[in-house]
Amino acid sequence: MAERLSNREGIKGMANPTRYGILRVAYWLQRLSGLGLLAYLIGHIYETSTILNGKAAWDNMLSLTETPGGHIVLVIVIGMCVFHTGNGIRVMISEGGKGVGKPGQPEYPYRASSLNSKQRLCIWVSIALAALAMMYGAGVLFGN
Amino acid sequence: MATVTVPKEEKTAVVTSPESTQKTVTLRIARINPPESTETKFEEFKVPVQKWTTVLESILYVKQNLDHSIAVRYSCRQASCGSCGMKINGKPRLACYTKISELESNVITIEPMNNFPIIRDLAVNFEQLFSTHKKMKPFIINEESEVNSDTKEFIQTPQDLEKFLQFSYCIKCGLCNSACPTMATDTSFIGPQGLAQAYRYTADNRDKGKKDRLKIVDQSHGIWRCHFAGSCSNVCPKGVDPAMAIQLLRGYLLGFGK
Ligand code: HEM
Ligand code: SF4
Ligand code: FES
Numbered sequence: 329m330a331e332r333l334s335n336r337e338g339i340k341g342m343a344n345p346t347r348y349g350i351l352r353v354a355y356w357l358q359r360l361s362g363l364g365l366l367a368y369l370i371g372h373i374y375e376t377s378t379i380l381n382g383k384a385a386w387d388n389m390l391s392l393t394e395t396p397g398g399h400i401v402l403v404i405v406i407g408m409c410v411f412h413t414g415n416g417i418r419v420m421i422s423e424g425g426k427g428v429g430k431p432g433q434p435e436y437p438y439r440a441s442s443l444n445s446k447q448r449l450c451i452w453v454s455i456a457l458a459a460l461a462m463m464y465g466a467g468v469l470f471g472n
Numbered sequence: 473m474a475t476v477t478v479p480k481e482e483k484t485a486v487v488t489s490p491e492s493t494q495k496t497v498t499l500r501i502a503r504i505n506p507p508e509s510t511e512t513k514f515e516e517f518k519v520p521v522q523k524w525t526t527v528l529e530s531i532l533y534v535k536q537n538l539d540h541s542i543a544v545r546y547s548c549r550q551a552s553c554g555s556c557g558m559k560i561n562g563k564p565r566l567a568c569y570t571k572i573s574e575l576e577s578n579v580i581t582i583e584p585m586n587n588f589p590i591i592r593d594l595a596v597n598f599e600q601l602f603s604t605h606k607k608m609k610p611f612i613i614n615e616e617s618e619v620n621s622d623t624k625e626f627i628q629t630p631q632d633l634e635k636f637l638q639f640s641y642c643i644k645c646g647l648c649n650s651a652c653p654t655m656a657t658d659t660s661f662i663g664p665q666g667l668a669q670a671y672r673y674t675a676d677n678r679d680k681g682k683k684d685r686l687k688i689v690d691q692s693h694g695i696w697r698c699h700f701a702g703s704c705s706n707v708c709p710k711g712v713d714p715a716m717a718i719q720l721l722r723g724y725l726l727g728f729g730k
Contacts (some may be wrong), residue, residue, distance in 0.1 A: 331504050335596070337586040337656035347563050347649055351702030351715075355653065358699075422700055425723020428716045431675070434638045438711030442719065443702050 335457040351443055354451045358415050361408035368405050399469040406465040414454030423449065494520045497572055499530055503585040505592050514581070515539070521572045526702055527580065528567035531594075543593035551709055554643035557650065558594050559583040564650040566709050581680060585650040603648050603672055604666040607688060610673060611679025626678045639672035641710040641718050648704030648714050660693040664704035666715035670715035674724065686725060693723055 368442035378389040392398055422428050422442075431443025488524060502510045508637050517528045517538050531544055544567075544637040546556040558567055561575055564585050588596035610706050649665040651654050655663050662670075670689045674682050689695045696717045705715040721730035 334589045334659075335584060335586055339657060341586060341656040342653040348701070348706040350704035351700070352653070352706070354533075355699055355701035374480060375549070414728035419700060422527075422719055423722055424726055424728045425720045425729065428719040429713070431636065431638050431713075431716065431720070433632055434641055434711030436711075440702075440705035440707050440708065440711065440713040440715065442713050462487065 341457060349443060350448050354415055354418075354454075357455075358419065361412040364408045365405070366414060368408075374462040384449055396470075399466070402469060403462050403466045407462040411454050411458035414457055415451060418447065418450040418454070484714045489532060493539065494522070496520050497577075498579045499531070499534060500579060500581045501531070501534070501593070501595055502581075503542070504584075504590055506541075506590060508666060512583075523573050525572050525677035527558075527560055527565075527570045527572060527575075527582065529566060529570060530580070530581065532656075541624040543591065543595045545595045546714070552643060557585050557596075557645045557647050559585055559650070564647040564707050566645060566647070569709050579656040582599055585646060587650050587652070596646075598644075598646060601644065601649060601663070601665060604662055605644065605669060608666050608670045608673070609660075609681060609685050609688070610669050612673065612676060612679050613684070614678055615680070628677065632677050636672045639668050639675070639712055639714075642668060642672075642712045643710055646707065647707045647709065648712075649682070651707045653703060654697045654699065655700050658693060658697060661697050662694050666705075667698065667721065668712055668714035668717035670695075671721040671724075674721060689721065689724060695725065698722070 345353045375389050379386040427442050427446055499517045499519055502512050502516045503515050517534045519551045521532050528546055534689045535542055547553040551566050556567040560570055561581055584590045584594050584596045591597050651662050654661050670685050673679050702715045
């Protein structure tokens with residue numbers, strides 16, 4: 329009860345990217361892709377460790393990724409990788425205080441200069457690069 | 473002698489009573505009265521609105537004409553006192569600064585702001601925001617104060633002023649803390665309001681207390697919990713842009729800023 333009356337939004341609110349513009353969407357995608365990549369990395373280490381059990385075990389594991397489902401997972405991993413890197417570089421530069429605008433005299437209607445067009449462009453470019461890489465990856469994986 | 477022609481009275485105009493043409497909207501207001509009732513119930517009220525009617529005015533209309541028991545905090549009615557923050561159609565906004573017409577909806581849902589404990593209905597508790605604000609040492613720290621008779625006043629150029637001016641526009645309304653995704657889960661996070669104020673004084677060239685202040689923000693629930701989701705700056709009604717202040721402060725801590 330105390331928790332509800334404290335009226336914290338909680339994880340549901342944190343994970344809701346719909347209300348506060350594209351930077352909040354980028355925050356959400358960075359978190360999802362970061363966790364996705366972490367899961368992939370762990371899976372990848374497990375997958376490659378099967379070589380310790382001999383060639384048969386390795387081939388058996390590898391065949392899992394050679395299914396349409398496996399290919400779709402890899403295409404998503406490619407997208408997460410590219411977006412996370414592109415957007416991650418934007419976040420690192422911004423969090424060092426660069427590219428977030430210059431303080432000045434606030435003028436009505438008070439547009440925040442940290443939410444500037446360069447920031448938004450970088451996010452869209454990261455999304456576009458991720459989409460292109462996914463299309464290329466899908467072409468290679470599903471093509472013959 | 474000059475003559476004045478008085479226009480004949482217009483007789484053809486159809487006179488309608490204001491009530492019959494006036495637009496109305498439905499306010500859905502969250503009601504909760506802890507500890508007696510801890511469930512939020514929504515009550516609906518039909519209110520007349522004009523192009524310029526604000527959400528606060530429509531709530532006051534309800535209080536005056538339909539149900540006076542709704543708890544709401546307000547004072548200045550002009551986006552200066554920071555009292556009337558609430559969640560309006562899902563987003564934290566100042567009720568006095570939000571026109572019904574800009575919401576483009578016939579149903580307006582009004583709830584207490586998130587991440588603040590509820591006192592009653594729309595009124596929330598600001599203790600944490602105020603105490604955190606105080607912890608940021610929101611004052612100029614300088615031994616050579618102007619009060620001494622033998623010292624001169626501090627000189628600041630307009631450029632010096634611009635480095636912190638916008639951050640000093642903060643009215644402590646708490647909208648930023650309510651929108652922040654870190655604030656949503658971390659109960660000890662300083663929050664965008666406090667961090668922006670830490671930068672406001674750090675960027676002031678009269679201030680000599682940066683070391684103390686930076687120690688306070690450079691801790692586990694401090695500045696490094698910001699992920700630059702920009703939601704604070706998206707909702708700030710005064711152009712403070714807390715997200716910018718936080719990144720500049722972080723740059724300063726990392727040695728990139730001056
Ligand atoms: C070039 C490669 C990478 C760059 C530039 C990068 C950059 C970043 C940055 C800047 C953040 C912090 C974002 C924030 O402040 O919210 C972050 C978060 C994260 N990254 Fe990466 N990253 C890279 C690769 C990876 C890889 C390979 C993994 C997984 C194995 C990964 C997993 C994560 C996770 C789990 C988070 C935490 C997400 C969060 O708290 O929101 N990253 N990354
Ligand atoms: S920074 Fe803006 S949103 Fe936050 S408390 Fe100050 S005026 Fe309100
Ligand atoms: S009543 Fe003062 S800010 Fe709205």
